[in-house]
Amino acid sequence: MFLDEIERIARISKNLFKDKNIKLLSQFDADGISSAAILVKAFMRENVKFDLRILKQLTSNEIKKISVTEKDILILSDFGSGQLNMLKDIIEKTNVIILDHHEPFEYKHENLYHINPLLFNEKEMSASIVCYLYAKFLNLKNVDLVDIAIIGAVADSADEKWEFKGLIKKILEEGELIGKISVNRGLRFYGRNSRPIFKSLAFTFDPLIPGISGSEPQAVQFLSELGISVKEGKEWKKLKDLTLEEQQKLASAIIMKRIKTEKDASDIFGDIYTLLERPEELQDVREFATIINSCGRTGNHQIALRLLLGDYSAIEKSWTVMEKYRGMISSGLNWIKNNPKNIIKTENATFILAKKNIHESIIGTVSMILLNSEIIDSSKPIFGMAYSGEDKIKVSARISKTLKPINLKSIISKTAISVGGEGGGHPSAAGAVIPINKEDEFIRIIGGEIIKQKMV
Template identity: 35%
Template structure:
């Protein structure tokens, strides 16, 4: 297959948009850098064009996007720096403005920027930069500080929504970065696996049996083509947890007689002839099972589902899922599965261990990877403790159209969104109501995180639009962004009650 035919499989409008972005990068940085180096070498003077500075979000998708850009720049012998941020707002833009204007760095935003065009206008007017994002762009009129007419926009805004591609489920921020660098140099197809990890981190493999749609599916084909990802169909449980624990606690739904009861799971496994321990007496995992054993497990889990009067076809369909095995991490049992690797990256991002996770992904150095795995375990314990605190202290409050909770001094702003995501899958919670969590961001503001089920999305709920509309009603300068199923913002503490009440009414309006 020719290089043109490989890229032509993608959405043509999106490729045209990103190709213009590549040309912008060449004209405003690469070509100037080459000219500047030549002139300075001839005059024996230091160059006066800075490096590329990548700013990205702290979640899995943002970190994967930044690493994709970094590895592509390394291949072109271009210097770079990476800064990982919680979100783009005024407190960070003072440094960004200095970096661009004084240090002459070329700024690239990945996995955010489209929802912060008002702030970019304020600080980077007239300064060349690139935004590679998949979040819904800020709409003129919803925030009176943003005006397309006033914007002296000599940056390049590459957002999938501008090409008719849905960034909520068809492509991630890492996917946008991947297509950009693939157009820059076709050999960057080797980075496709990172785009898939980013998409997994944003829960975009949420279709039947955890498959992908749209551009994500095409990126996956790139990764499979060069053998960087292997796809298998397996029981829909954790690959890295002990087999008994995985069946009891990590199925997407609970099976009567097995749910949260490891002793009952042991008896179940014994009854179907699958040993839960290996020859050394160690607990086995799903990864340890042979193909016949996996088939036997699936068949008997389906049988258990059918024994329940509450069984349904959806549960039977969900018992099998696609597993995306990342070949670069084959030697690491705990993160060979893309879902587990995604969790490790997210843990490091949320706990502000940015340097070590970037080093691990850029170099594949075992020392860094082992340290990141330890961080993942610590983070997992934090999440469990947070959810137990919510449940034990009945902190989750139910309104007509949503649930909400305040993290107090237990749940920090760095993990509030992940706690909300975990609660969405709690079978005791009404899936037709979103989860809203808020935590202290600073002395005057709360960090808001909102999550909802795919079922609610099908009924017309869009959390990103809801939060923007409520922010407009309260005359707030929007400091956040997101997608239909997951969004966030910063809200003044004195307006939190009004915000929650208005959001409850906004969700009611959106439901079909």
């Protein structure tokens, strides 16, 4: 049913493309940029005119700035479903195609083509997967964009615990079949192909390595205690360079550490996806996704799009961007550790009041890392709050997916509206923008909403 609908809309799109210009808008995170890259390539293959803009969020303000006539088709990827109530005027004017996976607002119109797996009770999938399926119905050649689809899916953690299921698993197999992707079981640590091992360990927050995540000196000491040398001659050894025996030694030592802190020990293994046709530094999907995410969130969309579409002249620049981005995150985390007064722990939730101290574009990532850390209670939802511009607060809410679900999206959008803001997202990861003077009121109302949901 879902695939039939995509096929139908792809067929109609081909007709629309004949005499209209495309205005494509996409989200700035790795999933949104991957979605944009897939669509850009597909539109090039269709020989249609298009322009692309990458946006942080599709707010009512941004929607006001969209100017379209009946000669345009507006295409939105990785947002749009949750903003349909604000898009009605545009939809009256011309055709709108939405390729999204966020909680949809129910709305139908003859000008609107709405592709969202949630409308068909499909399992979770990223926007990049939705765009890939659409692109493939436009032209079967677009099957070669499968690796970009997987990058977006990994970035949006559609592979909970590093294992894809359902439709995405089929797509992954498609990637293997055409020789673009290989899948192996292994230690799911960051940068296995490209980083010194101690950096891999220190940069890995999920799975958390107690005492080592976030600390390079501790990682170095840990490895030396295990008798694993960090260098091979003059070269830093990488995770992939370890012998099987060394890998086992490392794995059991980490499992021991995790057992002591009552973390699930088997959690450290997962599927490792390798992109066989990419340069070595970009072959690990997770690392590629991190690069795209850091470029997207720091306004370096061009670099991200070029790398995804196979122009590697920007690779050096992307390292610089990523180091800067990583620096922002670790200084954000340090700020929280040094300012515990700004962590508000209530009975039902944790709130981080970052104010101007953490940039709004990373507050979601920082909240996610905190949720996996020992600093806060991971059995409660976390709400990271950072100033956005002069008069707004960006709120990023996250909840551990393994918990009995509370629908954060419905809680946060209801509360945001009640204080004069707006919000949306997914049940386990949602966001909002609220007026700056409503911080206290927002926290108070959220508490009540969580209790209400728990009682249902």
